[in-house]
Amino acid sequence: MSRSAPPRSIRLRRSVLSVPAINRRALEKTHALDCDAVIFDLEDSVAPEKKAEARENLKAFWSGPPLEGRERIIRINAPSSEFGNADLDLVLALEPDAVLLPKVGEPQDVTDVMDRLSDADAAEELRIWAMIETPRGILNAAAIAEAGRTPGSRLDCFVVGLNDLRKDTGVLPEPGRTYLVPWLMQVIMAVRAYGLDAIDSVYNDFKDMAGLNAECGQGRAMGFDGKMLIHPGQIETANRHFGPDEHALAEAQAIIAAFADPAAANLNVVNMDGRMVERLHLVQAEGLVHKARLIAERQI
Numbered sequence: 387m388s389r390s391a392p393p394r395s396i397r398l399r400r401s402v403l404s405v406p407a408i409n410r411r412a413l414e415k416t417h418a419l420d421c422d423a424v425i426f427d428l429e430d431s432v433a434p435e436k437k438a439e440a441r442e443n444l445k446a447f448w449s450g451p452p453l454e455g456r457e458r459i460i461r462i463n464a465p466s467s468e469f470g471n472a473d474l475d476l477v478l479a480l481e482p483d484a485v486l487l488p489k490v491g492e493p494q495d496v497t498d499v500m501d502r503l504s505d506a507d508a509a510e511e512l513r514i515w516a517m518i519e520t521p522r523g524i525l526n527a528a529a530i531a532e533a534g535r536t537p538g539s540r541l542d543c544f545v546v547g548l549n550d551l552r553k554d555t556g557v558l559p560e561p562g563r564t565y566l567v568p569w570l571m572q573v574i575m576a577v578r579a580y581g582l583d584a585i586d587s588v589y590n591d592f593k594d595m596a597g598l599n600a601e602c603g604q605g606r607a608m609g610f611d612g613k614m615l616i617h618p619g620q621i622e623t624a625n626r627h628f629g630p631d632e633h634a635l636a637e638a639q640a641i642i643a644a645f646a647d648p649a650a651a652n653l654n655v656v657n658m659d660g661r662m663v664e665r666l667h668l669v670q671a672e673g674l675v676h677k678a679r680l681i682a683e684r685q686i
């Protein structure tokens with residue numbers, strides 16, 4: 387039996403902007419922003435006494451012009467919290483592309499919501515995203531990702547939350563994220579084993595473009611699909627790092643051309659200018675070219 391991860395459908399998730407649902411002005415701004423996805427946050431950016439107002443804001447926003455060309459994700463409060471039911475009801479009513487669950491620590495945190503959505507006959511397209519941001523979330527990342535392998539599962543993407551993780555572990559913020567890298571790579575391994583996407587954590591200092599640039603480069607090198615953002619000024623940097631650059635695109639096209647040569651029809655490895663290229667690189671190359679096409683065709 388094949389144990390490899392199921393093929394992933396390729397989505398553009400380079401820049402995933404969080405917008406506090408309490409901030410009507412910021413909500414309206416999203417229409418003009420060049421991010422790939424928007425997280426409408428009902429959780430930690432909204433004070434407890436403002437949760438109901440934030441939900442009303444989202445209802446009003448949804449009744450306006452649709453947010454074209456971007457994935458829409460609603461981050462809810464913990465389903466077990468006093469806000470959980472009202473938040474999930476709102477998700478069922480608004481039908482975003484995904485619901486983002488905070489502080490997921492066990493597979494059951496995901497499967498419980500899967501069951502609730504199915505019981506409520508939620509649209510099949512409604513996906514579940516999970517914040518991995520607690521010690522248990524990191525330790526159980528593989529088991530949680532495996533919950534996404536069951537038939538009909540809605541689990542689609544992990545988002546790492548380092549602010550919570552630093553708070554819970556005592557790891558200090560520092561450039562390079564030295565002591566966090568092993569945990570970040572554990573998340574990458576879990577998503578790759580089970581065919582999910584992974585979004586890197588936010589960079590808090592939104593005026594520090596050099597710092598953001600370095601961290602996006604690091605996140606891309608680690609294998610993340612994109613970065614969660616907190617400010618519109620961060621979008622361009624994330625799009626640049628997590629989109630295919632010209633050099634990578636040219637290389638991918640050369641690999642596709644090399645395998646398209648009839649002489650390579652029955653070969654699994656070819657010589658490309660003194661370098662071995664395997665058929666497995668062809669899959670990667672096709673994915674990259676597909677991503678570039680999605681970016682080119684995007685209309686915002």
Ligand code: COA
Pocket residue numbers: 403404405406411412413415416427430431588615616617618
């Ligand atoms: N989404 C959409 N628009 C945003 C935005 C966001 N996340 N953050 C800022 N803006 C808008 C502001 O409304 C402002 O618009 P204006 O000039 O028309 O008034 C413009 O961008 C410039 O904002 P700026 O003055 O630089 O920052 P600010 O003081 O308004 O906001 C934060 C700073 C950090 C409070 C804000 O960026 C924010 O709330 N970010 C998201 C926080 C979040 O979601 N946290 C939870 C996940 S970690």
Ligand code: MG
Pocket residue numbers: 430488489517519547549550
């Ligand atoms: Mg958090």
